Amino acid sequence: MTTVEQDYLKVIVFQLADKEYAIPVSNVQGIEKLMHITRVPKTPNFVKGVINLRGVVTPLIDLRERFGIPASTNEDTTRIIIVTLEEMDVGFIVDSANDVLDIPVNAIEAQPEVVGSNEEDFISGVAKLENRLLILLHLDKVLNPVD
């Protein structure tokens, strides 16, 4: 029995190095340009510090460092994606973010075994769209709170 309608998942797509990642829109508060970051001592390396987001002090995570990708210089396209999960607001520093897509739910497959990359734990699945491969993230694993 085939149903004509498909379920779609609306996602924000961003780039890190040469890969594309996707986060469900329901978890995204906004996308900002890079602004002054205040360093916070005694936090893990991937926590770059905090920013002033319209009066609210918001922490920033550098996803490149979180995933173990070598750092790059900050380009014009670098953005901060403000992600919200269970009343925590955190910003992700990404190379660029400019797509909003509807992924058909049946295009999402479980994560393939990728050996030797730190990202493994953070991936919850992949979605194939035409010639693009979008990596879906496990937000709570990425955001594993700093102790």
Next chain:
Amino acid sequence: MELNQYLEMFIEESKEHLQACSDNLLELEKNPTDLAIVNEIFRSAHTLKGMSATMGYEDLADLTHKMENVLDAIRNEKIRVNAEILDVVFESVDHLEEMVMDIAGGGDGKKDVSQTVAKLKRIESGEPIQQAANASETAAAESAASTAAPESALQLEYDDFEKTVLLQSTEQGFNAFEIAVTLSDSCLLKAARVYMVFDILEKNGDVVKSSPTVDRLEEEQFDQDFKVAIISQTDAEELRSKILKVSEVENVSITQISNDLFMQSAVVEPELPIVETATEEAISVIQPEVKKEDASQKTASAKHAASKTIRVSIERLDVLMNLFEELVIDRGRLQSIATEVNHSELNETVERMSRTMGDLQTIVLTMRMIPIETVFNRFPKMVRTLSRDLNKKINLEVIGAETELDRTVIDEIGDPLVHLIRNSVDHGIESPEVRRANGKPEEGNVTLRAYHSGNYVFIEIEDDGAGINRERVLKKAIAKGIVTKESALSLSDKQINELILASGFSTAEVISDISGRGVGLDVVKTTIESLGGNISIESTEGAGSTFSIQLPLTLSIISVMLVEIEQETYAIPLSSIIETSIIKNSDILNAHNQKVIDFRGKVVPLIFLDEIFNVPRTEAQNDEYHSVVIVRKGDKLAGLVVDTFIGQQEIVLKSLGNYLTNIFAISGATILGNGKVALIVDCNALMK
């Protein structure tokens, strides 16, 4: 009917009406013939009845209805008001409050108040309520004593609320049991068995507490046994046999919870506030007076008619505050750009905008302020109950209830104040006999005063009781090791008085249910200090004591010293700073591998903030001079070494959010005028 949307409103308004009832009942006690007050109470009860019935809370509506009947009879002069009747009405209001609290906590407001309802009915029909109630009291006492339960120590830990619930239930003739259930080893579906046991328990009474908690029980996170505390009218044996009927239950043991089991060193048994026996005393015995200023008294009754207020959710206020603060920063930038561009019309407009924003700022900051009355208004009743329990005569005076405080402070200040007032009543004010013997009037005075001064709010609790006994305090402090004999000699009277705020301290020979355990005052001190305030004590032996609390007007604005380390700006709270100083390299001495300086004769350790905070240095620092901020925690000093001082400023405290919790030596953040975030240093953490 979809009533959930009205639930919040119902709870808010019920609380208001019940508070009005309590206040008016206290007034009525002083003026028993004033029928206008009776009318007020009647009106509140009537509205409450209507609201409860609409929302479907039948028990609430029923009790209110019975209360209303009594009040109606009073105002039609069919019954005359006396202490007995007032006590029953007070009791009813208490029950109503409990039911509303239950509803507010997500419950259904059901409560067995048949005893109170029976009393109300008897009043209505003009019968005396004493004997019948007394009979049920003794019956309950007998059954409690005769239940063949071992007087073993209770196994569950109860918090104050649960203790109160259990105590009250035993007073009303219910049984309170602690039941330990053991499931058989071979039991596979433990959660199912637990469910069945709970089902039986709930059909036979009310479960107060369980260990482990219900969630863990459902997830089968326990071995074979669990304990439950229950209030029930069924007796122990019956309960036991019912539970044993559930298969795979190996063993059931039931312990009766009686009041003495709650006492630690049971020397003083608190007088159970038995409403009936207390009514033997004439009305003239204890009359706490609540003197509010005349203006507020008149407006109190007019309040419900012309209440020009609106309820706003706190979240909205917070969002408003945040947006406003952003505006303030942008205004600053606009101002500096305007001076650069130097266009006269632009300058004028920016100036006007600044003035308007200044006014806006004052209003926004004060929007979160609430009169402290909301905290003070539960005290008259509390003092009344306490003074009756302790057989003392106490007059409570409340001054300055209209003083306003930030909402977050109000939420936190309630408990410390309760504790301080209980202290005054329990330890401060002497019993009437002692007072008479000392030539004091039999009635003790406790005054609660609140006022603004400068940037602070002061709250004072004054009593004309026995005062603090200097010798006893010193002796106890030395015995507990809080001070040494030598240092005790140099302590001023004030410092000695403040020893009682130390943890574990209590000179009360007798620990009562109300106080004396030595745990409360230091918690009071910590709470007040965490609000950015401080507490001080003045006392004269034989004449009385005054506890003064000083609190900052707004919680979120503090004065700091901004300092710079490399490119980073940090803020050090001014309240911790003693002095700033510039020292030479040669002033730094080495003591046990720790760099120290000699600061006015004291040896002060140096803490290099660039090291603590791992500040990335572009080049090695080889300065001849160092900027040092001397900070203090208690009587310990430390010198924080920074690069430069920027200056003093008032800043708005911002939290670091839920993600970054527990950062060492950082207590929060703030947003500077240039829009950047600066971290606030937690000096206390650095000096551990």
